[in-house]
Amino acid sequence: MNPAVATADPFVHPALFYEGPEDYLAGTVPFIRQGLLAGEPVAVSVPGPNLELLRAALGQDAERVRLLDMTEEGRNPGRIIPGVLRAFADAHPDQRVRIIGEPIWAGRSELEYPACAQHEALINLAFTGRDVTILCPYDTTRLEAHVLADAEATHPVLVDTDGERPSPGYDPQRIIGGYNTPLPEPATAITIDTITRDSASLAHARSVIREQAHRAGLSPDRTEDVELVVAELLGNSIDHGGGQGRLRLWTEPGYLACEVRDNGHLTDPLAGRRPVPAGELRGRGLLLVNQLSDLVRVHTGPHGTTVRVCFTT
Secondary structure, three states, rough: OOOOOOOOOOOOOOOEEOOHHHHHHHHHHHHHHHHHHOOOOOEEEHHHHHHHHHHHHHHHHHHOEEEEEEEHHHHHHHHHHHHHHHHHHHHHHHOEEEEOOOOOOOOOOOOOOOHHHHHHHHHHOOOOOOOOEEEEEEEEEOOOHHHHHHHHHHEEEEEEOOOEEEOOOOOOHHHHHHHHOOOOOOOOOOEEEOOOOOOHHHHHHHHHHHHHHOOOOOHHHHHHHHHHHHHHHHHHHHOOOOOOOOEEEEEEEEEEEEEEEOOOOOOOOOOOOOOOOOOOOOOOOOHHHHOOOEEEEEEEEEOOEEEEEEOOO
C-alpha cells in the first residue's frame, strides 16, 4: 500500500478502514515494512490488543519500530500531537517518518469522542509541510457510522480493501468547529465565582480542590496534579480572560471534573498541543494541562471560554 497521493504538501494523512484482524494487518504491516525498507523511522501507537497483533506479525522487525499503547499514551486526546506524534517526528528532523496512530476505538466514551475527532482534524494543521505520513486505522465493524463519516472529514485520503482514494468529505475545519459546542451540564457542582489574583481567593480555591480530590479518592500525587492543572487554568483566565475565572468541581462515576470559565476567546486551535522548546518560558500552561489530565474538553467563542478537565478516580 502506498498512501501517497498527488499533492504539493509532503504531509500525508490517510484513514485506514478495516474489518477484523486480517484486514488490520493487511493494511498496517506492509505500511510499516515499506517504511523500514526505505530507511524511515517508524512509530506505532494503537490500542493494546492491536499492538500485540502487530508485534507478533512483525516478528524481529518489531524491534526496529517504536511501539506505544495508545490507551495509555493517548488517554487524553490532547496529549497525542505533542507527546506522541510531534515527539517522534521532531526526534528525526532530517528524515521522513511514518506513524500509525489509532486514537479512536470502540471503548472511547461519548465524553471523550468529540476531543478525539477534533484531534484528528488538528493533525492536519499541526503537520502541514512536514515530511510525515500518519496512518489512522478505523474499525468499521465496531465504530458507529457518524465516527466513520467524521474520519472522512478529517482525512484527505481513505484506504480500504478496494485501494486508496481521495476523501470526498474532507473538511477538517467542519469537525474542529462542529464539536466546539457547549459542554454537558453537571447535575450538581461546587462553584466558586470570581476567582482573582487575590491570594485569599486563590488559597480558598486550592483548599476546595484538595478537599474534592480527596473525597473522589485520588492519590496525593494525583491531587497535586489536579491542583497544578487548575492553577494553570485559573492563571490563564486571570491573565487572558478578563482578570478573573469561575471554578466548578463535581464527581461523575469514574472521574473528578474541574471546569474553569472566563470571558476570553481561545483563538489558536493548537494551543496546548505544540511542544515548547527548552528554555522557552511561555506557552507551557495548556501543554501542562494536557499532559497531566485524563481528558480535556474546550468550548470557546467571542463570549467566553470553558475548559473542563477530568481525572480518573
